[in-house]
Amino acid sequence: MxxxxxxxxxxxxxxxxxxxxxxxxxxxxxxxxxxxxxxxxxxxxxxxxxxxxxxxxxxxxxxxxxxxxxxxxxxxxxxxxxxxxxxxxxxxxxxxxxxxxxxxxxxxxxxxxxxxxxxxxxxxxxxxxxxxxxxxxxxxxxxxxxxxxxxxxxxxxxxxxASGEGERRRREHAQPDEQPRSPQQPHPRERPRRPRPVVNRDNAGFWEGVARHRLLIQRCADCSTLRLPWLPGCNACGSPEWDTVEACGDGTVYSYVVMHHPPFPAFDPPYAVGLIELAEGVRFVSNVIGVPYDKVRIGMPVRLAFVRCDEESELPVFRAEGEVVEA
Structure with a gap:
């Protein structure tokens, strides 16, 4: 068509x-x-x-x-x-x-x-x-x-x-001894990049903090309520005024899911996604690493880490305490 x-x-x-x-x-x-x-x-x-x-x-x-x-x-x-x-x-x-x-x-x-x-x-x-x-x-x-x-x-x-155009470009740049691959099997060196986070005027400061390996939490300037993810106003008193505090990095797994489906480029299921309760009392969703996905448990202590996904993207994740991060 x-x-x-x-x-x-x-x-x-x-x-x-x-x-x-x-x-x-x-x-x-x-x-x-x-x-x-x-x-x-x-x-x-x-x-x-x-x-x-x-x-x-x-x-x-x-x-x-x-x-x-x-x-x-x-x-x-x-x-x-x-x-x-x-x-x-x-x-x-x-x-x-x-x-x-x-x-x-x-x-x-x-x-x-x-x-x-x-x-x-x-x-x-x-x-x-x-x-x-x-x-x-x-x-x-x-x-x-x-x-x-x-x-x-x-x-x-x-x-x-999986597009034909992408495969054509790959073949144009392939080495002479490199065997063609099907469109459904991208070359290991062509691993798709993770989707980019949506950065806007309301959360730009959060991502600037991530770039400096800091997890910043918004704090209402009027009632001091902490909030994460970032919002344009306080959900407790409605004030638009705020500053930030830096998370110490300690947390526990409040809840979690293990993603098996659907398969998606740049992700290798199964993997664990946790709702992490930070020491400061707010919660944050991110990957739990450093322990097999089937060993993640509610109440497990975790520690903030930063993982570079590619040359443009770095994300905050949480490593199970006392575990060795698997390659």
Missing amino acids: AVDDLSVRLKVYEGRAAVLGGRGKDPVNSPMIRHWCEAMGDTNPAYTGPDAVAPPTMLQVWTMGGLSGHETRAPAYDELLALLDGAGYTSVVATDCEQVYLRALRPGDEIMFDSVIESVSARKTTKLGTGYFVTTRMDVRVGDELAGTHRFRILKYAPAH
Whole structure:
């Protein structure tokens, strides 16, 4: 299928419904709000008590269909993804979301929502590979009143290491005695790079600290509440003023998962991703190294380390204390 022909076929899906007349499987409720706040470490008193409201960032939570999905799911979105799969754009990554809050949600509110395929981009070439950005917009309502909108964007792409163009370039630079390799088997020296972190005005200082091997935690200038990851304002008192403190580097594994699937260029599953509780009391998500993935345990002491992924990227990770880092 020619690229131009595919682009025309994809554009037909813009404006078509992905979910029509969706209904939240549960009303807004206090237990879910409590779970969310505990997981996020958010102690704002607005989310507790008889006059509690739900954290605005939970907007999408009340629309999730779980394993069984939604009966009102329209076929257009699945058709669009199948069309991209058939054209070779079989990998997918969520890139970003945007939310607009118009009304506070309170326990007992019954949620209704519609979702539409808002846009399909022209073909784009990224560091991950070549593909198409697909944006859906969900309008969340309580009765007839619009409570907020949630835009969600994914990239459906063909991985760069599997593209014919990448293989052609590799062959052009191959040594005379080097044997050609299939597009699915990149040369060891061509290991794909890890995705770059998104650096913006709200977190640039954090990444500047990482470059100097410092893990910086934001501290509210008004109420002294610590926060990590970085945010533009305090989630306890709302103040936009802040400074930073440097983490001492000690922590424990608060929780963890072992990633087995999906396989992704530049990553070698299985590997452990931990939610680390730092000595300062905030939590941070990163890899746990220095111990086999199946030996990671809740409560395990860890120590901050910095790992260079490539010539441009260095990341903070946590090494199990008393263990030798495996090569």
